[in-house]
Amino acid sequence: MGRPVQPNSAPEASCYSAHSTPECKRVMASDVRPCLDRVEGLVARASSQVALSPARFHARGSGKRRAALANWLSRVSSRMQPTRNDLLNNCDKLTLSKVFDKATARAYRHLAILQATRPSVEAMLQGNTDRALILRSMGAIRHYLEHYPNPPDAGDGVAWLDRDSWLHDGDDADEARFDLATRLGYPIVRLRTFDDHGAADDLTPERARQLRAVPLSKARGLVGVALEDTQNSSTLEQLNFLMSDRVVPLLATPHSMREAIAHFYDHDQDVAIARQLGLDPNLSNSEREMERLAREKPVVGLVTDLIAEAAARRASDIHIRPGEQGADVLYRIDDELVPVRRFMRALLPAIVSRVKVIAGMNLAEHRRPQDGRTRFQMPDGSKIDLRVSVLPAVFGESVVIRLLDTRESLRALDQLGLSARDRQRLDDVMSRSHGMFLTTGPTGCGKSTTLYAMLLELRRQRINVLTIEDPVEFFIEDIQQMQVNRAANFTFASAMRNFLRHDPDVIMVGEIRDGETAGIAVESALTGHLVLSTLHTNTAATAITRLLDLGVEAYLLRASLLAVMAQRLARLTCQHCKTVEPVIPHIRESLGVAPTEVFYHGQGCAHCDGLGIHRRRAIYELLVISPEVQRLIQSSVDASVIQQIAVAEGMTTLSQAALELARSGAISLTEAWRLRSD
Structure with a gap:
């Protein structure tokens, strides 16, 4: 219906x-x-x-x-x-x-x-x-x-709730759930227009988050409670036990529920925790008893909830930004920083201390940057790897937590979205006994994911694979993985020198950062080893000029380099709220798109957290080193000339790959313009 x-x-x-x-x-x-x-x-x-x-x-x-x-x-x-x-x-x-x-x-x-x-x-x-x-x-x-x-009898009805809140929240994509609630007579409520009438106080912040419930209004022995799932009998039983009035379930979108819980409970929870810990909520920057605070149950629960929610929302990073009045928490979801909540400033030292304890950092150090890593156990028993960075800022310590979920990020080559032609070329590279393959692009574009997918493929063979990483992001069985330790002078370069005496078939180097590492990588590739690594350049062709700038001799690079693959992560348009995109004329002109072509973008809905984008996929630019490209390397020509020859030989550029996705409706034209490589 x-x-x-x-x-x-x-x-x-x-x-x-x-x-x-x-x-x-x-x-x-x-x-x-x-x-x-x-x-x-x-x-x-x-x-x-x-x-x-x-x-x-x-x-x-x-x-x-x-x-x-x-x-x-x-x-x-x-x-x-x-x-x-x-x-x-x-x-x-x-x-x-x-x-x-x-x-x-x-x-x-x-x-x-x-x-x-x-x-x-x-x-x-x-x-x-x-x-x-x-x-x-x-x-x-x-x-x-x-x-x-x-449905439950609501007396004369439940129109005593705020009239505007009865408007249907049409941005939720779960049509079946809404249809079922409608058939059963459960009202659908728009929380963003609902004012607090005091009913929210009947439920503690902890219970509200646990049950995903917000009491909205009370009248004549009834209480309207907004829920994500009105069919969950366990939740309804608990609410009827906890509430003094009879519960009338109201359906709300998950997105609006998160906003409502943050609006009704976050500040009060901060004040309650501050008082429980003996902190004055009006203090600007208290640093007392950091270790004690970091192990207090309220602080432990607060940080655990932040990490669990971030993982549930597929966030890649958690940002905790200190400010003059408080600390903002943001999640990076599909490459967008999304504000989540704000903590009162008095709680910031306790929260940062808890993060430091989790990551094994020095609690007493507040003036120098620190890095840490840990495997964190989630409330449901699953585990997730965290990589933590803490920097001293003007109003306190700034924290970024990178979430590394091996279940999401360890993918096979078939799951990377490569074209059939590029996949065949990549198979040819992996079949070589020696040479060097590079992935290139900015930080966070999926280079490591590509290399790990190649390692998963290579480990099926009876070969010895060694890796040196900073840090090891994902652990792979049957592969010998090492981590950079600068305190012990175990760097990329020193590790590779030692690798050559360890009978390797394949060597993976997390990143080529300097001339020494580049030189040893080329030497390894020329002495019978397959070398995989990454660079930070914008295109595949500029990776060649970058290596030459690092001091690699042209004749050595010409003889060792097999292929370079540049990549980006394209933000996919949410298919639940996509609509025709009003494209700016200069973007059409820049990409050579006809005025009659139609493109789509997301308006934002509960399914995509209001962003208009949902998940990402990689696009690639694979440059195979042909005899003609080898000749150009030997001549030390400009990267643009190498690019032209590679395109003439059949290479699909990042710009072309992005425009193809836009024409298919998978991404917006604005996103394709953002990803352009020229």
């Missing part, structure tokens, strides 16, 4: 409220209730027939009985269809008046029954009296009667 259309405007008064209008009452009395009474009578007859008829179909010679039942259903259906139309019309009137009371819930319930039985009834009207078809029709009625009972 489709969702009812929501009008753009509505009368100022609501039915069944203190400001009900005579017109609303007249609609309810003269139009809707007679329709409901007729449908209830029809359904009662259908249910009684269901109880009697199935056994008869097992007897021989039941054809006449089936035909009689089909005729009866035909008569019922002829009365159901106009009743259905009346209900649809009057439900629109109810929607206009913002009423979602018991009568409206019954209307939607019976509409669901009609929708379920209509195909079977129409088939029987055309002469199909098949036994199985009739049983399916009656089974559908029985299913709805048993599984979709009348």
Whole structure:
């Protein structure tokens, strides 16, 4: 059943409220209730027939009985269809008046029954009296009667809640959940327009976060509670136990629930924690008893919740930014920094101390940068790797936590989105016994993911694979992985010198940062080893000039380099809220796009956290070192010349790959313009 259309405007008064209008009452009395009474009578007859008829179909010679039942259903259906139309019309009137009371819930319930039985009834009207078809029709009625009972009685209705909050929050993509709630009569509430009337105080911040629930308003022994899932019986039982009033469930989107919990509970929770820890909420920067504070239960829970929520929302990083008045928390989701909440400033030292304890840092050091790493156990028992950076800032220590979820990031080559042609070329590179392969691009573009995918493929062979990384991001079985330790003078360069005496077949170097590492990588590639590494350049061609700038001799580079792959992560348009993109003319001109071409972007919805983008995928530019490119390297020509030759030989540039994705509707044209490589 489709969702009812929501009008753009509505009368100022609501039915069944203190400001009900005579017109609303007249609609309810003269139009809707007679329709409901007729449908209830029809359904009662259908249910009684269901109880009697199935056994008869097992007897021989039941054809006449089936035909009689089909005729009866035909008569019922002829009365159901106009009743259905009346209900649809009057439900629109109810929607206009913002009423979602018991009568409206019954209307939607019976509409669901009609929708379920209509195909079977129409088939029987055309002469199909098949036994199985009739049983399916009656089974559908029985299913709805048993599984979709009348919703909780809300007295005169629940229109005593804020009228504006009854507007449907249309940016949630979970259509089935909304349709089911509508059929069961559970109202759908828009939290962003709801003011605090004190009901939120009936639930503690801890319980609100645990149950994902926010009490909104109370009246006449009832309390309306916004929930992400109105069908969770365990949550409803706990709420009815905790609340003094009877709970009326209201459905809200996950996105708006997060906003509401932050709005109603975050500040009060900060004050309560500060008092519990003996901190004055008005102090600007307290540093006392850092170790004690870091192990206090409220602080432990606060930091754990931040990390767990970030992982649940697929964030790659957590930023804690100190300011003059407080500390802001932001999550990096699909390459966008999304504000989450603000802590009062008095809590910042305790939060930073807890992060330092987790990452094994020095609690007493506040003037120097620190880095740390740990494997963190989530509340559900799963584990996630964290990489932590702490920097001293003007108003306190700034923290960035990188979340490394091996379940998300360790991917096979087939999962990287490579074209068939590029995948074949990459297989050719991995089949070589010696040479050097480089991935290139800015930080966070997926270079390590690509190298790990290649290592997963290579470990299937009977070879010795050694890696030197800073740090080791993901652990792979059957591969010898080492981590840079500058205190022990174990650097990329020194590790590679030692690797050559350890009988390696494949060497992976986390990054070529200097001339010494570049020189040893080339030497290793020329002495019978396959070397994989990364560089920070914008295109594949500029990686060649970068290595020459680092001091690698042109003739050595020409002989050792197999291929270079530049890559970027494109932010995918949310398919649940995408709409036609109004493209700026100069972007079209820059990308050579005709004015008649149509592109799409996301408006922002609950499914994508309001960003308009949901997840990312990599695009690639694979430059294979052909004889012609080798000649250009030897001549030390400009990168633009190498790029032109590579394109002529069939290389797809990053700009071309991005534009192809935009034309397919996967990304916006603005995103393609952001990813351009020229």
